[in-house]
Amino acid sequence: MSKIILITHQKGGVGKSTLTYNLAQNISKNASVAVLDYDLQGSLSQLKNMVSGFDIIPFQKGKEDIEKLDYSFIIIDNPPYLSNYLKELIEIADLIIVPTKAGILDLLAIKSTIELIESENKKDKAMIVFNMVKANTSLTMDILLGLAEYNVKVANTHISDLVSFTRSVLMQGVSKDKNAQKQLDNLTREILNQLI
Numbered sequence: 001m002s003k004i005i006l007i008t009h010q011k012g013g014v015g016k017s018t019l020t021y022n023l024a025q026n027i028s029k030n031a032s033v034a035v036l037d038y039d040l041q042g043s044l045s046q047l048k049n050m051v052s053g054f055d056i057i058p059f060q061k062g063k064e065d066i067e068k069l070d071y072s073f074i075i076i077d078n079p080p081y082l083s084n085y086l087k088e089l090i091e092i093a094d095l096i097i098v099p100t101k102a103g104i105l106d107l108l109a110i111k112s113t114i115e116l117i118e119s120e121n122k123k124d125k126a127m128i129v130f131n132m133v134k135a136n137t138s139l140t141m142d143i144l145l146g147l148a149e150y151n152v153k154v155a156n157t158h159i160s161d162l163v164s165f166t167r168s169v170l171m172q173g174v175s176k177d178k179n180a181q182k183q184l185d186n187l188t189r190e191i192l193n194q195l196i
């Protein structure tokens, strides 16, 4: 059985596709990985023929078809809206990653995604990942309080706002930037720990 990692947030521009790409790239160094692209605007699918080490599959099917796939890890990138498939994907996910920026409005914006996860009784499988964190900043008190209210796991690793992440999808990852690669390795480790 594949381990299924769902990347979701009903908002665009929070880094879902970038995180999906980089996690796939990193995990595929040691295991077979497929990215399922549910975004009809198809940002990752357009890179389908440019990646090596893992597969990117444009995918608009339900859970039975996912369960037929033969990969160690399946990472699912979602569109920035509530798709017909999202409930089903939440149901079968082994881990649900909700990327967010570290602002109070950004945190409020994940409320509906968290509520949907909660309605499927999957809050214990959810993990918030702070992305595009500005250099030398720590989480402020209002953010910490907002987080406590959600009662969802938060990744210890924060992903910084770095140009190497912006470029990663064209550069086959972030390995040339030691800092970015270290963050990605730490996050990958945390994710794999959640899955075993």
Ligand SMILES: Nc1ncnc2c1ncn2[C@@H]1O[C@H](COP(=O)(O)OP(=O)(O)O)[C@@H](O)[C@H]1O
Residues within 6 Å of the ligand: 011, 012, 013, 014, 015, 016, 017, 018, 019, 080, 131, 132, 133, 159, 160, 161, 162, 163, 165, 166, 167
């Ligand atoms: N950690 C990061 N550092 C710098 N830029 C980032 C980072 N993560 C994402 N981006 C950039 O932010 C924009 C939105 O990211 P994207 O992955 O397309 O978000 P989504 O899939 O949620 O809409 C893109 O231009 C992407 O390159």
Ligand SMILES: [Mg+2]
Residues within 6 Å of the ligand: 016, 017, 018, 039, 043, 078
């Ligand atoms: Mg996207």
